[in-house]
Amino acid sequence: MNVAIQGQAGSFHEQVAKQWYGDSVTIIPCTSFRDAFEAFGSDEADALVTAVENTIFGSINEVYQLIEECEAPIIGEVKLAIDQMLVVNPGATLADITEVYSHPVALAQCRKWLSKHLPNAELIDFFDTAGAVEFIKTEKGRHMAAIAGAQAARLHSLPIIARSIQNHKDNSTRFLVLEPTPAQANASKSSLVITTSHKPGALVEVLQVFADAGINLAKLQSQPIVGKPWNYKFFIDVDAAGEQLYHVIKQIEKSDHQVTLLGEYVADNRSHMLFMDATHPGE
Missing domain, CATH: 3.40.190.10 (Periplasmic binding protein-like II)
Structure with a gap:
């Protein structure tokens, strides 16, 4: 198994990749996030591990776009405490x-x-x-x-x-694992991109569908749409997967909104995140 990461030996990404796939995994080190995704896209790597957000730094916006463009679905997440x-x-x-x-x-x-x-x-x-x-x-x-x-x-x-020189002791990073395999049967969380129709109250309409279905939104991240100034799409993480999610997606699409399912996976819901010798979300 070849896994692309942003970073090199000793990096946080390497630690997460080996935790997920085991020590025998072959790491493909890349200078940038885009390089890591391109390594997967060119079949140099079978999968990739990427940081997506940090409790101090916030979201890594570039990664959201790269995930949307990637053909492999999200199959897992790892949340780890960071110690600098x-x-x-x-x-x-x-x-x-x-x-x-x-x-x-x-x-x-x-x-x-x-x-x-x-x-x-x-x-x-x-x-x-x-x-x-x-x-x-x-x-x-x-x-x-x-x-x-x-x-x-x-x-x-x-x-x-x-x-431990980070600004806050509760510094932690969320990583996503992308691999071209089917979602796990016990998936409990999903990531989507929703491009709302250009009308007043469009986002509220979408959010209401999730609320009516009793689905919790774990994250809502807006991103500008390239070529359409001041128009936005929304990356959404929800605590749902499978048939319940598919039903909601159909309802949203009936209202003229576009939905792309990025992946279904088992949520990392540990109340105390695994503490490792960590570095940062972008290495």
Whole structure:
């Protein structure tokens, strides 16, 4: 099984992919989210794992569009707690650090800590948190640090001088797994894209159909429609699947709204999310 991810060895995406598919999975590392989806589209990968939102950063808008364009359905979700680390070269101290490298999402997650403890350091975007650790190791500069997970630090044998530096302790990321296989029989959650008809109250009309069916909306995310300024489509996660969902979709479509079902899967409803040596939602 080849699985495409955004990131490289030691990244959070790699950890999630191996948790879902097992340690024997072959990881296809990609620089960007689009590269990961293109790896799947070109048959280089059999499946892909992608972050879609984070409790601090919010939704990763680019990923929603890529999922809509992807031929593979969503077959699963994983929600994991995130713990950010400040990784340095041997012998470095906080006083030495003038440059901090990481993915922009990870930097944003740690903005408060960085402002307090490294107010004069230059924050430098990198394509991947684990890649940032590898980069500072190669450069060997004591003035350089990277924000990443503990696994990336261990992989490259670099010390951690500050732990849990994210803005909030309840930092967690939701990942989706996409693979061209049928939905599980016990699927309990679904993701859809709904393009409402251009009339007053269109979205309210759609939401009322879900309410009348007793279906809870877990997420509602608007996205602009390319080529139609100020018109929007809506990515919706609902706590329903199977025949109950299909009936609702038919009702919505009767009112001239367009519905695309992105996938049905088992919801990750753990009250306490699995804590792992994590990095960020975009690596």
